[in-house]
Amino acid sequence: MNRLTEEERQALVDLAGEARRRAHAPYSKYQVGAALRTRSGRIFTGCNVENAAYPLGMCAERVAVGKAVSEGETEFDVIAVVTANGGSPCGGCRQALAEFGLDTLVLVADGDGRLVTEFTVGDLLPLAFTPSHLGK
Ligand code: THU
Numbered sequence: 001m002n003r004l005t006e007e008e009r010q011a012l013v014d015l016a017g018e019a020r021r022r023a024h025a026p027y028s029k030y031q032v033g034a035a036l037r038t039r040s041g042r043i044f045t046g047c048n049v050e051n052a053a054y055p056l057g058m059c060a061e062r063v064a065v066g067k068a069v070s071e072g073e074t075e076f077d078v079i080a081v082v083t084a085n086g087g088s089p090c091g092g093c094r095q096a097l098a099e100f101g102l103d104t105l106v107l108v109a110d111g112d113g114r115l116v117t118e119f120t121v122g123d124l125l126p127l128a129f130t131p132s133h134l135g136k
Contacts, residue, residue, distance in 0.1 A: 003103070004078060009034035009118075012037060012080035013109040018062065019045035020082045026050060030069070032103075033082045036068055039075040063091035078105040086116035094125040102128060106132040 004012075008103050012035045020033025027050050034046040046064030050057040061081060068076070079097065081089055088108050089097070099102055102122030122128065 002114075009080075009107055009115060009131055010113070012078060013082060013107060013113055015056055016060075016080040016109065017111075018081040019047045021047075022059070023047040024049045027054065027057075028038040030083065030085075030087075032066050034060040034064040034079055036064040036079040037077045037105060038068055039077045040073060042068070042071070044071070044073070054073070056114060059090060059091050059093050062096050065096050066123075068131075069100075074100055076100050076104045080107040080109060082109045082111065082113070084111040085109040086114075088117070089124065091125075094121060095108060095128070097121045098125050098128040098130055102130070 005038060015035035016033040019035060020031045023031035025031050025048050030098045032048045036044045044064045044067040046060045048060045049063060059080060086108055098121050104121045105118060106121060107115055
C-alpha cells in the first residue's frame with residue numbers, strides 16, 4: 001500500500017533528515033538518514049554508522065531494515081532516504097530491501113528536505129535475485 005499523501009511523504013523525509021543528523025560518518029563525511037515505514041504503520045529510522053575499520057561501516061537503509069526486522073517487522077511500505085545531494089540507495093541496500101519486497105516505495109530527498117525522486121525497489125533493482133529463487 002504505497003499511496004501516500006504529500007504530508008506523509010514529507011513527515012517521513014523529515015524523520016530521515018533527523019536521523020541523518022545522528023550519522024556517524026567522520027571518514028566519508030557523507031551523512032545519510034533513512035526512515036522506514038512498515039505496513040503496520042511503525043517507523044524505524046537509521047543513519048550510516050562508519051568505523052575506523054572502513055569495511056565495517058553500515059548504510060543508513062540497512063540500519064533501518066535491521067531495526068525493523070529485529071522488532072519483528074518484515075513487511076515494508078516505504079523508505080525515505082536523505083543525503084546532502086539526493087543520492088539514491090547503493091546496490092547493497094537495494095538488495096537488502098529487495099529481500100522484503102520489490103514494491104516498497106523509495107523516497108529520495110536532499111539535505112534541504114526536498115523530495116528529489118521516488119521509485120520502487122523493483123525499479124531500482126531490475127531482475128532482482130529474491131527469496132523466490134530459493135523457493136521461499
Ligand atoms: N551510504 C549509505 O548510508 N547509504 C547508501 O545507500 C549509500 C552510501 C553511506 C555509506 C558510507 O557511510 C557513506 O554513505 C559514503 O559512502
